[in-house]
Amino acid sequence: MMRREQQNPARRLDEIAQQLTASGDYKVLRRLLPRPVSPPVADSAERTGIVIDVETTGLDPVQDEIIELAMVKFWYSGNAEIAGVTAVFQALNEPSKPLAPEITRLTGITDAMVAGCRIDPAAVEAFVADAGIVIAHHAGFDRKFAEQAWPIFEHKAWPCSATEIDWKAFGYSGAKLTYLAVETGFFYTAHRAVDDCHALLEILAHRLPAASSTALAILLDHARRKTVRIWAEHSPFDLKDVLKRRGYRWSDGADGSPRSWFIDVDDSLRDAELEFLRREIYQRDVEFFCCELSAFERFSARRGRALSALAASPAEVE
Numbered sequence: 363m364m365r366r367e368q369q370n371p372a373r374r375l376d377e378i379a380q381q382l383t384a385s386g387d388y389k390v391l392r393r394l395l396p397r398p399v400s401p402p403v404a405d406s407a408e409r410t411g412i413v414i415d416v417e418t419t420g421l422d423p424v425q426d427e428i429i430e431l432a433m434v435k436f437w438y439s440g441n442a443e444i445a446g447v448t449a450v451f452q453a454l455n456e457p458s459k460p461l462a463p464e465i466t467r468l469t470g471i472t473d474a475m476v477a478g479c480r481i482d483p484a485a486v487e488a489f490v491a492d493a494g495i496v497i498a499h500h501a502g503f504d505r506k507f508a509e510q511a512w513p514i515f516e517h518k519a520w521p522c523s524a525t526e527i528d529w530k531a532f533g534y535s536g537a538k539l540t541y542l543a544v545e546t547g548f549f550y551t552a553h554r555a556v557d558d559c560h561a562l563l564e565i566l567a568h569r570l571p572a573a574s575s576t577a578l579a580i581l582l583d584h585a586r587r588k589t590v591r592i593w594a595e596h597s598p599f600d601l602k603d604v605l606k607r608r609g610y611r612w613s614d615g616a617d618g619s620p621r622s623w624f625i626d627v628d629d630s631l632r633d634a635e636l637e638f639l640r641r642e643i644y645q646r647d648v649e650f651f652c653c654e655l656s657a658f659e660r661f662s663a664r665r666g667r668a669l670s671a672l673a674a675s676p677a678e679v680e
Contacts, residue, residue, distance in 0.1 A: 394543070394550035396560040397436075397447040408437040408445055411495040413563050415555040416507050417469045419457050423506040423663055427457040429471055431481055431508075432555035433489060434563055442579035444567040451489045452556045454479040470553045486512045493518065495657075497581070499539050499562050500524045506663035519657035521585035523562060523577075532580075533571045585657040590632045593651040595622040597643050604642065617663060620651060629654070 382388040402408050413434045420426030433451040438444045456476040466472050490496070496515065498504035501522035509515040524537045534545050540552055543561050546568045550561045566578040573580065593613075594605060605623045615621030627635050632652065640648055 389547075391544060391547060391549045394548045394561055394564060396450075397563070399449060400446050402437045402446065402448055408439055410435060410437050410448070410493050411497060412436075412490060412493040413497050413559045413566075414504055414508065415498065415558045415562075416504050417471060417555050418507055419459070419461065419465055421503070423510045426507075428455055428481070428507055428511055429457055429461070429465075429476055430454050430469070430555050431486070432559050434556070434559040435489065435493065436563060438578060442576050442582055444563065444576070444578060447563070449489065450556065450559075451485070452554075453481045453485075455481045469555075481511075483512060487514050490514050490518070495519045495521060495582070495585070497521050497523055497562070497566070499537075499558065501661040505661045509663055516662065517658070519585060520661050521581045521657055522661060523566065523581055526584040527577060527580050532573060532577075539565075588629045588654050588656055589626045589660065590629050590635075591624055591626050591653050591655055592632070592635055592639070593620045593622045593624045594639055594643060595620055595651060597623055597639075601643055608638070626655065626660075 379390040379392075382390050402410075413436065415432050416428050417430035418426050418428050431451070431453050434447055435449040435451075436444055436447050454471070454476045456479050460473050461471065461476070490512070491514065496505075496508075496518045498520065499522070501520045502525070505515065505520045524539075527537075529537045529542065535541055539558060539561060542565050543550060546565050548561075548564065550557055552558060552561070566576065566581065568577055569575065570577050570580060594610060597605060602623065605625075608625070610623040610625045613619050613622055613624055625635065636650060636652075639650065640646065
């Protein structure tokens, strides 16, 4: 009697996963395998983007320091289909002070790991130079640190994958990266910044439920829109909670912007928001300081410097 040919173990596991999924009683998650690095097709129409993540000693980009920078460079088509990864950058940096225990707990980075390490500015510049977009999952954090350290980031368009996609509207439970990964169908070991970059890239490549496009397409569509920042200067103190409930945030003026409550709204909602302020907050006709923002200014630590002379950027998000 002939021995039955032993089945390939990986193929067998795939069959089991398919059976479990088909039953409707199980959800199978696959381990994330980072995309291999490969050069883009010569003379193609693909565009270049970067996914970025930084680990730091704290939350203040002026006082705190970057201890790790990770970037994954990718290329994508005109309809926002991710075609491949062209390069990966990962580097550590020794800060001026020993790492606090909570930073080591959060990042997995120790003093011994960063000892003697420096991030080469020229290498960062060369890696970023040809990118049209820089995507971060919480760009309001990563952009401030990145452009404080390397000025090239000031001149890039920064979409934010955490805040500029309405994840709940597409059936996700929230915007936390590990949750998005699970609900996209994979898991990964979220120990280092580069792992988060690879995970975010796969999430962006995923075709969203109830949409006919990738998450990247949704993000780029939002990034191309102009938003308007409206400053509610000298608003009544006793109405601050009304402003907070509506989504206004407080600026302490440290970056050169007004010391005031403010909100960012789509340009189509500008008139409605100004009418709300006049009717509900000031109860009189008031002129407001407003400025248009594109992906080249949003989330920037340098925005205060440019507010007085802000104009439409000559570049566009690709």
